[in-house]
Amino acid sequence: MNSYTRRGFLGLTSAAALGAGLSACTGGGTSTSGGDSAPASNNLRVFTYEDDTTIGLLKAQIKKFDEQNGTTTTVDSLPGSGAAVYPDKLRTELLGGKGPDVWRIWGGQIGSPFAKAKQALDLTPYYSKYGWDSKINTAAIGGMTFDGVKSGVPYLALGIGAWYNKSLLAKAGLSAPPTSYAELEAMNDKLVAVGVTPCGLGGKYGWDIMRLFEYLLEHTAGPDLHDKLLAGDESWDRPEVVEAFTLFKKWQDKKWLPQGALGLDPADIEPGYVQGKVAYTITGPWTEAQAILSAKKSSSAFGTFELPTDQSPSRHSGFVEGYMINAKTGNADKAAALLDFIVQPATQKALQITASTVKGAEPDPKSLPLAAEWSQKYAGNPFYTIQDQAFPKKQADQYFSVQSDLLQGSMTPEAAAKKMQEIVSAWAKG
Amino acid sequence: MAAVALSKPSTAKATRSGKWSPWLFALPALVVYVAFLVYPAVSSLWFSLTDWDGLSATYNFVGLDNYFKLPTDPVVLTAVRNNVIWTVVTIAVPTVIGLGLAIALNGKVHGKPILRLIFYTPAVLPLVSIASIWGWLYNPQYGAINSFLRLIGLDGLAQPWLGQDSTALWAVMVPAIWLRTGFPMLLYLAALQGIPNELYEAATVDGASRWQQFWHVTMPSLRPAHYIVLALSLIDSFKVFDMIYAMTYGGPGTATQVMGTWMYANVFQYYQAGYGTAIAVVITVVAVAVGIPYVRSQTREAS
Structure with missing residues (x-):
């Protein structure tokens, strides 16, 4: 069986098109977008799926990062699409050669294809540089590790x-x-x-x-x-x-x-x-902001409980979410610095993360009382991998x-x- | 003679430039056509012969394996059956209703422009909005359709329309018919207005009834319109994707999968771009085969 590279095929067909006198329309886009990294710059682009209730918080924190680091970061969001649609859009952007420098993604089998296809950067050197292994929940790191390669930085470990x-x-x-x-x-x-x-x-x-x-x-x-x-x-x-x-x-x-x-x-x-x-x-705890508070209801009218399994240990379904860095970005160091900024407890608190993977960023009981209660009561319990990530x-x-x-x-x-x-x-x- | 001899070189020059000028005018469109249609189509054909996952930089050439896999995929069989049902229903029903509305609106009806607007409006609404609206209408507990059925005492007919295999595809076809009726209506209306009144007057003089006039004057005169409506509707129906994707996501299970949605699932969600592209090639070949008679008829008319 012969192996080919997609870039090679595109290059060949582009060359053929050039030969036919059509270089103006087909040559540029494909021949220059090879497997090399994009040139370094101070511009970053983040792709996420934050909804209207949280996108403002993320943009405010990223603005703070930009001010500290002299970068200009654009944030694009595809809210409300869920794991059924968002990865498709991300994949299309990556194949189009204009993928984001940093993207948010679920762990397990949803994030796995991006790591296996080497679209996501191996973050092992940055784990050492920033000491993420000691700062971030180990089980959560496991959810963003694929074939032994740490391809993402988890910042959310959510329980259902x-x-x-x-x-x-x-x-x-x-x-x-x-x-x-x-x-x-x-x-x-x-x-x-x-x-x-x-x-x-x-x-x-x-x-x-x-x-x-x-x-x-x-x-x-x-x-x-x-x-x-x-x-x-x-x-x-x-x-x-x-x-x-x-x-x-x-x-x-x-x-x-x-x-x-x-x-x-x-x-x-x-x-x-x-x-x-x-x-x-x-x-999961995101529902407090998305469903209760956005409907102008008081959290006190609602409650949470872990579904009783009658098993020991008592577990609930859970999953991780985190960020990956584009393997082709020209700004890997700056992107990693951004991720390190995001997983700082102060940033996590400012982002009102309901189930952070870092200590010291527990939800604020005043603004998110139910998420805080869930975190206090059940976040310490082990969880099984949610089946659509398994x-x-x-x-x-x-x-x-x-x-x-x-x-x-x-x-x-x-x-x-x-x-x-x-x-x-x-x-x-x- | 001298004058003729003198004008010869300039005539030849003009002829030469005249030979190229149509191509020069066509070039911009041709470039766009090659770049955005021919080139992606050739690329797709190639990728359908590979095991590319849609993300990785490398892949293997697998020959026709992806095409041989198609008949053994149970979802492909479901999708083909659904495509056939969808095509027959969403062509026949909107065409018949569209023709009926066009004939009604071609007569002496008050508020013709408003009625035309009302009937054509669904065609210009965003499909996702239509899908959301109909999704709410079909809600088993709170939707207007079941609420109405319960109100008039037909509780037994209230169904989870989109939530069971037996009704899901038919339930999606209803909004498709609703939004697609305006297009044949407009075409037929334009065609009806082109039929000379003299034909009807002559038929009336000959003692033809309204029904006979419809079959022997109106229908034959609408033949070119029938052809356009049928050909375009057929291509449109075979390409169905958006309504199914937005309303049922191919479910429940795989009950409403069509070739378009199954192709999308394989290319974009299952990381089987090679196989998914083979499905896309099959869809294209069928659509082109269907479109050829239409294009030929148009070419024949033009020449």
Whole structure:
């Protein structure tokens, strides 16, 4: 099998085009954008997915960095797109030869392709230079390390839990959140009995409703087995997985999920607990700023709890987010300096990061009381990798398809477990 | 004679320059065409013969492997079936409705310009807005469609329209029909206005009924318009991507995947650019094959 470089092909075809007298239109863009680094300058570009509630904070901090370092940094954001769309845009920018110097990205299998394709710079020298190993949470660094290469700097280690509407729980006669799975089911029944949909999750894109299944799998399989399943080290075709799929279907059949949940957009249904349409949702601390405070509601009307797994240790789903540096940037040193600035506790606090990977940057209980409470109570608990970061996108989509078939009744829990084993083993072998 | 002899060289010069002048006028458009269509198309064809992941600097040549994989991919089979259903429905229904509206608006109707505007407005709305609006209308619990059905006592018909395999594709086709009806309506309206009144007067004198006039005068006179509507709609339908992507993201599961969205998923999300590009090549070949009769008919008319 012959190996080729994309640049080589583009160069050849450009040359052919030049030969045909068409250099004016095709030659320039491709022949000059080879694999070399861009020239050094004082200009940086950051690509992120901050929304309207946080982009101002980031820009203010970056302005501060620019003033201190004599740089000019542009910040571009693609808010609200989620992991389903943002990486596509980033990829297109990188291939177009005008990629950002620094980009924000999720860890695990979402960030992995950028590291493996060597689009992201190996940051090992900068980890030594800035001592990030000793400053940043080790588990979080693991989420941005691919094939042993530290390709990103994590600054967020987010935990997923239940965020609920106190008045709707009170309407069902509940004064405290559940502490066991049986209590959670009992709570759901009481909510349905008073006409309240318990859990607001949407199946469009797959990743939102997945948060319920991964929790159920943690409950039935326990931490060790769950981790081995995610890594493809144990077969999915087993009773614990069948039980988790059975429970998953039960949640829909007992109307603990919204009607037609599979077709709902997470962006529409997730804030439902704030709007009083559902009792709770399964999400992370960002929801306090994005859903509660942006709706001009008081945080005191809402609460959080870790979904009870009845397992030891008690774990929740979690994931990391961080920044990568473009391998082709001409400003790697300045970009690394910017990342070091971002992971300073003072900057993290100014950015109102709800789950920072550095100590001394815990959320402010005055501005984000629920995020602070979550951090205090549960951030110390271990977490399992959220499933859409545990699997590559293709396998994750196949898994979402299994979820969909199961909830629609076209696949039994036993068949779903078997199908999952096929999907995961094909990936693990590959 | 002398005058003729004297003018010979200048005539030859003019002929020579005349030979090149059409090309000079065409050159700017040709350059753009080659740069933004031919060159990317040739690149895509090449990448469809490789295992490029869409990000890495290197890749391997794999011959026709990606094309051989297509028939064994169950999602491709779903996508082709969905494309065929989509094409048939989103051509037939808007064309028939568009023709009906055009005939109605061509008659003596009050407020014609406003009605035309109303019927054509969906065609100019941003697709993502349309997808969001219809997404809300279809909301199983709070959407207007289910609320209306419950209001009139048809609770049993209230469905999770976008959340089940059996209805999702059809539910996406409804807004597609809604937004695509304006285009054939405008074309047919323009064509109808070009039919001479004398033909109808003669038919009336011959005792033809309205129905007979429609079939024997209107329809034959609209033949060129039919051709344009059908050819452009066919190409448009086969390229469907945006409505599906915005409304269902190809789901539930893969129930509403079409070739366009499956190509996008492979190229941009699964890092299988070689395979995804092979899907794109197939879409292009089919669209071109469909477009050829239209282009030929246009060329024939022009010549």
